[in-house]
Amino acid sequence: MLQPTKSDQPRKKLEGGKRFVMHTEFEPAGDQPTAIAELVDGITSGERNQVLLGATGTGKTFTIAKVIEETQRPAIILAPNKTLAAQLYGEMKGFFPDNSVEYFVSFYDYYQPEAYVARTDTFIEKDSAINEQIDRMRHSATRSLLERDDVIIVASVSCIYGIGSPETYTEMTQDLICGENYDQREIMQGLIAQQYKRSDNAFARGTFRVRGDSLEIWPSHLEDRGWRLSLFGDELEGITEFDTLTGAKTAKLDKVRVYANSHYVTPRPTLLQAIKHIKQELHHRLKYFNDEGKLLEAQRLEQRCRFDLEMLEASG
Numbered sequence: 001m002l003q004p005t006k007s008d009q010p011r012k013k014l015e016g017g018k019r020f021v022m023h024t025e026f027e028p029a030g031d032q033p034t035a036i037a038e039l040v041d042g043i044t045s046g047e048r049n050q051v052l053l054g055a056t057g058t059g060k061t062f063t064i065a066k067v068i069e070e071t072q073r074p075a076i077i078l079a080p081n082k083t084l085a086a087q088l089y090g091e092m093k094g095f096f097p098d099n100s101v102e103y104f105v106s107f108y109d110y111y112q113p114e115a116y117v118a119r120t121d122t123f124i125e126k127d128s129a130i131n132e133q134i135d136r137m138r139h140s141a142t143r144s145l146l147e148r149d150d151v152i153i154v155a156s157v158s159c160i161y162g163i164g165s166p167e168t169y170t171e172m173t174q175d176l177i178c179g180e181n182y183d184q185r186e187i188m189q190g191l192i193a194q195q196y197k198r199s200d201n202a203f204a205r206g207t208f209r210v211r212g213d214s215l216e217i218w219p220s221h222l223e224d225r226g227w228r229l230s231l232f233g234d235e236l237e238g239i240t241e242f243d244t245l246t247g248a249k250t251a252k253l254d255k256v257r258v259y260a261n262s263h264y265v266t267p268r269p270t271l272l273q274a275i276k277h278i279k280q281e282l283h284h285r286l287k288y289f290n291d292e293g294k295l296l297e298a299q300r301l302e303q304r305c306r307f308d309l310e311m312l313e314a315s316g
Contacts, residue, residue, distance in 0.1 A: 011146075011170065014257055018150040022069040022095050024062070032063050039063070040070045061088065065095040074151040082106070082156055089154040099150040102141035106158040107134040118297055123304075133223075136205060140221040143259050146170060163263040172265050174258040181234040184215060191217065193268070195261040203244060206261040218244055220261045227256055275312055278305070 028036055035052060042050045054060045068075050077092070079085035082105050092101045107130050114126040142163075144151045153159070174190050176182065188198070191208050196217070199207040203226075208217045215229040228240040241251040266274075282305050289298035 013147050013149065014255065015148045018099065018148065020069045020072055020096060020099055020150050022065055023097055024065075024095060026062065028063070028066060030059075032059055032066070035063050036066045036070065039067045043067070043071050043073070061091050062095075065092065068096075068152065074145070074149065074153075076153045076155060076159070078159070079154065079156055085154050085156045092152050092154060096150075096152060099152065100144040100148045101152045101154065102144050103134075103137045104141040104153050104155040104159050105134060105138075106156065107131050107138060116300060118294075118300075121296060121300070123300065132205070136221060136223060138263070139259070139261075142169070142263065143221045146259075147257070164265070168267065168270070169260060169263060169265065172260050172267065175255065176229060176236060176239065176258065177255045178236055178239055178253075180236055182231070182236055183234060184210075184213075184231055187215060187229070191258070193265075194258065195265055196220075216242075217258060219258060221259065225250060227253070227258075271312060275309055278309060 039050055039052065052060055052063060054063075064077070077088055079088055085103065085105055089101065089103045108128055109131050110127070110129040112124075112127040115124040116122070117124075141153055141155075145153070172194055174187065174194070176187070188208070188210075192198070195206070197207050198209065200209040203209055203216070203218060205218050205222070206220050208215060210216075213231050215231070216226055217229070218226045224244055225241050226244045228242055229236060230238045230240070239253040239256055240249050241253055242249050282302070286298050286302055289295070289301065
């Protein structure tokens with residue numbers, strides 16, 4: 001089973017070292033050169049707060065793109081809603097086609113929280129619909145932050161909410177290198193620990209399948225590409241990137257790093273410790289409700305918690 005491995009050495013980025021290169025036929029004009037120079041000077045001198053004011057259509061986005069290119073620093077651009085975030089994402093993609101411009105917004109198309117009405121013993125289950133494309137883009141964004149230097153994240157306010165521990169997410173990875181020895185079953189067990197599912201027939205994002213001596217993975221951050229691991233005995237002979245629709249080879253890779261299929265992936269020891277604490281707290285809360293004579297609430301709480309604990313123990 002895959003477990004997080006701690007290291008005192010910082011993990012080397014697989015795609016680090018690339019510079020921001022802005023592609024545009026326009027040059028700064030009017031007040032833009034002055035604004036760019038002052039903003040860059042403020043950033044390099046450690047100024048934490050700066051404001052760029054301008055009317056609609058005066059080139060504020062272009063100015064900020066130039067600042068990013070001048071400073072060569074990763075950037076996050078916050079938008080108040082998904083519509084404006086999508087517009088900014090498209091504009092930044094146009095300015096930086098060779099760099100990693102990512103999109104990070106809420107992946108819920110619909111969300112209804114669970115509720116309980118004690119008077120009628122009515123439990124309304126949580127209901128939600130997740131947008132698979134946005135979920136993939138969120139995974140691509142977090143992976144790019146950890147693997148590249150030339151990253152621009154365009155996000156809505158959903159980015160301020162926690163999505164798990166960055167340390168655990170980083171540690172729950174698998175590095176696969178051509179020429180090294182691996183046990184195929186251990187790789188598969190690691191993928192399952194990373195929340196990937198085995199699906200030999202319905203191959204989809206976040207799944208893997210076995211084809212003889214080959215193991216095919218559809219990583220969580222890729223839209224239409226998969227990785228084929230070719231093993232000869234225990235030796236990893238080759239890693240091929242392929243089109244998941246046609247199966248055609250698109251690239252040959254020397255090394256890949258497989259990230260988890262969930263931002264909330266948790267090591268087994270941490271999960272077992274959490275279950276232990278939940279059971280302890282459940283015991284205290286049940287005692288409180290029973291002492292207060294709230295038997296219906298106690299029954300419902302125990303029923304829901306026991307079910308959730310069983311799910312955690314079985315599937316993580």
